[in-house]
Amino acid sequence: MTDAVLLEKWFAILNKIGINEDGSASRLGYTDKEDAMIAAVVGIAAEYGLKHYADEVGNVFIYNGSGEDNYTLIGSHVDSVVQGGTFDGVAGVLAGLLTLKKIGEQNLNIPVKTGIFRMEESSVFGIACVGSKLVTGNIDEAALKKAANADGVSLYEIITQRGYKTNPAKIKNIKQYLELHIEQGRVLEAKGLPLGIVNSIAAPVRMWVKFTGNQDHSGATPMDLRKDSLVGAAELIVALEAFGRAELANSSVATTGIVRNTPNVFNVVPGETMLGLDIRGIDKASRARVLNETEQKARNIAAERGLKCEITRVSESDPVMLDPALQKSLLQTAEKLGIPALVMPSGAGHDAMFFTELCPVGMVFIPCKEGISHNKEEHAKIEDIVTGCNVLFEYLHPRA
Numbered sequence: 001m002t003d004a005v006l007l008e009k010w011f012a013i014l015n016k017i018g019i020n021e022d023g024s025a026s027r028l029g030y031t032d033k034e035d036a037m038i039a040a041v042v043g044i045a046a047e048y049g050l051k052h053y054a055d056e057v058g059n060v061f062i063y064n065g066s067g068e069d070n071y072t073l074i075g076s077h078v079d080s081v082v083q084g085g086t087f088d089g090v091a092g093v094l095a096g097l098l099t100l101k102k103i104g105e106q107n108l109n110i111p112v113k114t115g116i117f118r119m120e121e122s123s124v125f126g127i128a129c130v131g132s133k134l135v136t137g138n139i140d141e142a143a144l145k146k147a148a149n150a151d152g153v154s155l156y157e158i159i160t161q162r163g164y165k166t167n168p169a170k171i172k173n174i175k176q177y178l179e180l181h182i183e184q185g186r187v188l189e190a191k192g193l194p195l196g197i198v199n200s201i202a203a204p205v206r207m208w209v210k211f212t213g214n215q216d217h218s219g220a221t222p223m224d225l226r227k228d229s230l231v232g233a234a235e236l237i238v239a240l241e242a243f244g245r246a247e248l249a250n251s252s253v254a255t256t257g258i259v260r261n262t263p264n265v266f267n268v269v270p271g272e273t274m275l276g277l278d279i280r281g282i283d284k285a286s287r288a289r290v291l292n293e294t295e296q297k298a299r300n301i302a303a304e305r306g307l308k309c310e311i312t313r314v315s316e317s318d319p320v321m322l323d324p325a326l327q328k329s330l331l332q333t334a335e336k337l338g339i340p341a342l343v344m345p346s347g348a349g350h351d352a353m354f355f356t357e358l359c360p361v362g363m364v365f366i367p368c369k370e371g372i373s374h375n376k377e378e379h380a381k382i383e384d385i386v387t388g389c390n391v392l393f394e395y396l397h398p399r400a
């Protein structure tokens, strides 16, 4: 079976899990759907004699028994956003699996583990890369206790109820971390290139802005006597977009992803509106400008409209630069295989970010259709995934 046919087969197995009627995937982190995805990957791995174990927080590692020390970790995730696609994260995990299979077939002694990290997506709790942050010491219990879903249940409760720890030992003995991921942007496709070598990863700040006004009768309350929290929030949404646009040249981006409006009915002036904001960048000064302007604007809107405004930062991580030597090696490997590649930044976040303090980190991107991601239309060509896998394998086991 060719690698392409094999990958198609593996995707078909996984694409039976967590698929909604409209074809989108909802496989949220630390849910039964994520468990089912992990069990299915482990099941495929077992067919090739590969072993696995789970760590204290539920991340799962598949390995080939070539030794524990100084191993290459190929990581990614199998959870998705709400109504997401089927390639984000999964392509990287299957790339790790394919690499392990090739190593086994050729009886090579290359210590490699494929890591499946829990809850990479921040859809529900506002915190991304939870599994990889936990085992690299990048998140503490206080942050997990503070992060809550729409029902007020904390991430700490979710993780501990599932029997996992929230203060695990730090992962160790990693020689290098590699990740293959769909680009989630349009650059590679537009340039007609099959491969990207990532040089940096933008980092998000996520925050809640809560406006509180007066919940009133929508018929009986004159326009000049209202304190409408939703209208204040609407002003901030538009301003946030403008602050993001002003930083276009510096690649910062700003999104209002969540609006929680109370009571959210036809005949009541809204009394409380929460906005969930995601502000990201590679240039920290640029990102800081967007953050400061947003916080200042929220306070000004509140003062002008007689609203109360509370701002809570949910998560914040730093942009990272990936290892220059590893970038060069991956680029040279691609050149050797005759694969044209582009060195490029990543606007999306990845588990890779949290390993840069522990070991050299390298990432390869493969194109995805029209750059669409976090959407049921997300699609990558199997042959592009194979190309990315070939680069990883050649890098780990260069031909003479």
Ligand code: GLV
Residues within 6 Å of the ligand: 120, 121, 122, 128, 347, 348, 349, 350
């Ligand atoms: C990960 O998908 C992110 O939100 O960057």
Ligand code: MN
Residues within 6 Å of the ligand: 081, 088, 121, 374
């Ligand atoms: Mn994602």
Ligand code: MN
Residues within 6 Å of the ligand: 077, 088, 089, 120, 181, 349, 350
């Ligand atoms: Mn991802």
